[in-house]
Amino acid sequence: MTSGGGVPDLPSVLAAAVEGIGGEPRAGQLQMARAVERALTEREHLLVQAGTGTGKSLAYLVPALLHHSTVVVATATIALQTQLVERDLPVLVEAIAPLLGRRPSFAVLKGRSNYACLNRVMDEPAAPPGATSGGNATDGPAELFAAQAFAESVDAATVDDGTDTAMAKDARRLRAWVKTTTTGDRLELQPGVDDRVWRAFSVTGRECLNQQCPWVQDCFAEHAREQAREADVVVTNHSLLAINTLENVPVLPDHDVVVVDEAHELIDRATSASTRTLAPGTIERAAQRSRRPAGRDAADALLGAAGALADALLSVPDGQIARPEGALLTALASVRDAARAALSEISAATKRGDEGAGGGVDAGAVQLAKADLDEVFTAAGDLITVTDETIAWVDTDARRQRSLHLAPLSVAGLLRESLFNSATVVLTSATLKLGGTFDALAASVGLLPVRPARAEPGEENQDTGDEDTVHSGDDEPLRWQGLDVGSPFDFARQGIFYTAADLPERGGAGQTTVPAEVIERVVELIGAAGGRTLGLFSSKWAAQVVADEVRSRIGVPLLTQWDAPLPHVIAQFAEQPRSCLFGTLSLWQGVDVPGDSCTLVIIDKLPFPRPDEPIVQARSRAADAEGSSGFMRVSVP
Secondary structure, X not given: XXXXXXXXXXXXXXXXXXXXXXXXXXXXXHHHHHHHHHXXXXXXXXXXXXXXXXXXXXXXXXXXHHOOOOEEEEEOOHHHHHHHHHHHHHHHHHHHHHHHOOOOOEEEOOOHHHEEOHHHHOOOOOOOOOOOOOOOHHHOOXXXXXXXXXXXXXXXXXXXXXXXXXXXXXXXXXHHHHOOOXXXXXXXXXXXXXXXXXXXXXXXXXXXXXXXXXXXXXXXXXXXXXXXXXXXXXXXXXXXXXXXXXXXXXXOOOOOEEEEOOHHHHHHHHHHHHOEEEOHHHHHHHHHHOHHHHOHHHHHHHHHHHHHHHHHHOOOOOEEEOOOOHHHHHHHHHHHHHHHHHHHHHHHHHHHOOOOXXXXXXXXXXXXXXXXXXXXXXXXXXXXXXXXXXXXXXXXXXXXXXXXXXXXXXXXXXXXXXXXXXXXXXXXXXXXXXXXXXXXXXXXXXXXXXXOOOOOOOOOOOOOOOEEEEEOOOOOOOEEEEEEEEXXXXXXXXXXXXXXXXXXXXXXXXXXXXXXXXXXHHHHHHHHHOOOEEEEOOOHHHHHHHHHHHHHHHOOOEEEOOOOOHHHHHHHHHHOOOOEEEEOHHHOOOOOOOOOOOOEEEEOOOOOOOOOOHHHHHHHHHHHHOOOOHHHHHHOO
């Protein structure tokens, strides 16, 4: 069937898509697809809770492909992102192209460090434009020269018998792959390479020379952006979406619709993107990078400020701080002022064209120095002016390095202003409601409920759905609807929940073994299931220890998420019905393994956040003060 303008109607296109992907019609899927279509047409935001088995990917992809302009789809996990671009979208496009009379296009866009950098990979990287003749390696961008030195040492690395080391082999294989790949995407390189090798041959967004790079015309990351600009649907991740919206860095193409899948993770990703971090080591790095662009005196002043901050942090315990004071406040002011002075020196010297500070220095080195100094200046300034709307804390990492952090108490205002006011947004997940309503989520993302409104005609009495429209109290209210389409699964009849109350409790931090009783029980359960087991653990350590203990005793293949890039490990698990897969947070969501490969899920510990985390504590107290439950709103997974 077609609509009045000759365009196929949504049910027809969805039916073709479901048939093409080998699925079955589901009432909840059609209900969700209609709601997404209406949201895009009426330009109102939509929150959809769609339980396991709904087929929510097709429910938002079909309306997205029928939309008249670019739609951005953001996922929280690599697993779901890969599923969309390698399985769902290719089949969907083939199925609906005959109905549409055209082939919709799609593209995937990732952070720059996911793509190989040609400037680092080539055997003899060209000197970046503006490099001084006869200069030594320290004249260029610090990361580029450090990475090149590492890459050269890896290439030359051999063991005593003259054979290549594993990293040397990885580096040579990566170089050969770059000459044949059309994407430069790390996931395409199989088997994968050591993380240290990949870092040596890739760059972050801040390290990139952008238009100043001699390889910009062939850049893999730039080509991915070009493809995204031409696509009907662009698949990306929450982190890149947050950078694009909250940090106002235009990494995504122009769009008027955003679909956020795994939306229960959005608050955490937005918080991460909005968090400032300042450590003495970060300041020292900025000082080293600015030594030539800003001059020795400016760099030395910044190093002195870094030392003062390190000394001040010695007397500050880990945990939340109300406001910096005393020696800490003085040190932060020194850091801010030194960073500002260095930035001024770079600006003045660049205008003068001096051969000393700023003048004659590699353009990439100047860019990196300014980026680091901007980061230090902004973080120090924000930490000096902590308010009731922010959370500041100190922590110590595994290397005993101290650092300061500053995060917003709530990201509702940021999301409202930067995301919901600039595009129509669809949030979807299997778990969005709390206490039977969407109110908690709506408040946390900046959609504030005022009054309930209409249900869609014909949907008022559905057992699996509830829908209400809510308006904010602003002068220009944001319209949104909430819809719960339920799940086609009857969990009470189709699954068995087992909890081992007789096993010893897990130890806390510093635990070095897993109780033998736990190992025995895991072996018994895997044996009863005939393999076919997904093991979800709260730490990498626990997953690897249990895997090492049970692997030789279960008689079936056992994979871990670190054996290869995650999408390939999941595919291998799905293709071997009697295998097992153990992992951590990356496997808790976004993993779709149809068929009999996954019949048992083992969970060692529910993923509650640590109650002593400063953000968890502060947000829980704020929720309690509002009369809500801090535990339910902040900690319940």
